[in-house]
Amino acid sequence: MSAEPMIDVRRINVTFSVSRGFMAGRKPLRAVQEVDLVAHAGETLAIVGESGSGKTTLANAILNIHPPTSGEIFLDGRAVRSLGRKEFARQVQPVFQDPYSSLNPRRSVGATIMQPLIVHGIGDHVEREQKLLRILDLVGLPRRVVNALPHQLSGGQRQRVAIARALIIAPKLLVCDEPTSALDVSVQAQILNLLQDLRTELGLTYILITHNLAVVEHIASRVAVMYLGRIVEEASVEDLFRAPKHPYTIALLESALTPDPTLGLPDLGLSNVFPNPIDPPSGCHFHPRCNRTFAPCSRVAPRSIVSDGHRLECHLYDPDIMSAHNAHSGDL
Numbered sequence: 001m002s003a004e005p006m007i008d009v010r011r012i013n014v015t016f017s018v019s020r021g022f023m024a025g026r027k028p029l030r031a032v033q034e035v036d037l038v039a040h041a042g043e044t045l046a047i048v049g050e051s052g053s054g055k056t057t058l059a060n061a062i063l064n065i066h067p068p069t070s071g072e073i074f075l076d077g078r079a080v081r082s083l084g085r086k087e088f089a090r091q092v093q094p095v096f097q098d099p100y101s102s103l104n105p106r107r108s109v110g111a112t113i114m115q116p117l118i119v120h121g122i123g124d125h126v127e128r129e130q131k132l133l134r135i136l137d138l139v140g141l142p143r144r145v146v147n148a149l150p151h152q153l154s155g156g157q158r159q160r161v162a163i164a165r166a167l168i169i170a171p172k173l174l175v176c177d178e179p180t181s182a183l184d185v186s187v188q189a190q191i192l193n194l195l196q197d198l199r200t201e202l203g204l205t206y207i208l209i210t211h212n213l214a215v216v217e218h219i220a221s222r223v224a225v226m227y228l229g230r231i232v233e234e235a236s237v238e239d240l241f242r243a244p245k246h247p248y249t250i251a252l253l254e255s256a257l258t259p260d261p262t263l264g265l266p267d268l269g270l271s272n273v274f275p276n277p278i279d280p281p282s283g284c285h286f287h288p289r290c291n292r293t294f295a296p297c298s299r300v301a302p303r304s305i306v307s308d309g310h311r312l313e314c315h316l317y318d319p320d321i322m323s324a325h326n327a328h329s330g331d332l
């Protein structure tokens with residue numbers, strides 16, 4: 001195993017300039033703010049958050065689709081900025097939410113899966129066909145689907161085709177953006193189990209973007225919780241599910257226990273709606289919705305506190321903030 005992390009995201013920001021309307025000018029939208037993340041070879045790192053949290057923008061930054069505005073991403077010890085597009089794509093592949101829209105409807109399964117081999121100039125015709133048959137077996141697709149078109153397959157089979165296409169050039173890292181949320185519930189577990197098996201068999205590393213905590217618990221080893229562009233808590237899956245600390249994470253876990261898990265994250269039982277990312281709240285971005293908010297929260301942005309591999313941004317766990325607050329309260 002390489003001593004370097006497979007992916008090392010260092011203090012990245014992704015900022016867009018967005019229009020506020022006619023005559024109102026433009027304003028920066030800080031979709032990803034000061035994000036640090038590390039995933040080692042063989043790990044599955046989940047990034048979880050509501051719609052608007054910035055998790056897909058973060059995935060796109062890692063995929064080099066929309067590179068960070070500032071900060072640096074390293075892949076197996078090398079700066080992504082220094083890698084050519086093809087070299088990067090050989091090592092990092094995406095799996096998207098909707099396999100139907102990510103597949104060419106007029107291209108057969110076989111041609112779809114072999115396409116990356118042609119793009120990267122890998123093997124001759126015979127070798128490509130051998131790789132195709134092997135990958136079909138690996139992802140659990142019958143060989144007879146080689147000439148089928150995407151519309152002739154089930155949703156689960158289409159996602160298997162998308163996974164096969166991603167894997168045929170033997171990448172090191174898969175970035176999976178909601179890989180099961182477009183599928184029937186009955187098929188979701190099959191695809192998650194397939195991803196698990198492939199990770200073990202091929203020694204892959206996964207970044208998994210999801211709003212579904214059940215998926216996180218099923219497949220991930222570490223989890224980062226995003227809120228308005230920031231990672232507010234990160235820990236091993238075991239730690240986070242056993243002892244969540246950030247008030248937002250606690251609300252997420254409580255919402256996951258509601259009777260209809262297909263609803264996604266909210267209703268979180270929190271008083272305010274999700275804030276506008278163009279105009280985030282001052283101090284801790286979560287303070288208007290937080291049931292533990294106290295004096296410093298609306299004024300001071302929490303810093304990152306790390307303890308025993310558990311990282312979070314919340315004043316409640318910052319000894320300096322708490323001692324100052326307690327001293328001040330004692331004076332009253």
Ligand code: SF4
Pocket residue numbers: 246247248284285286287288290291292293294297302313314315316
């Ligand atoms: Fe809640 Fe304050 Fe912690 Fe933010 S810093 S999560 S508002 S207690």
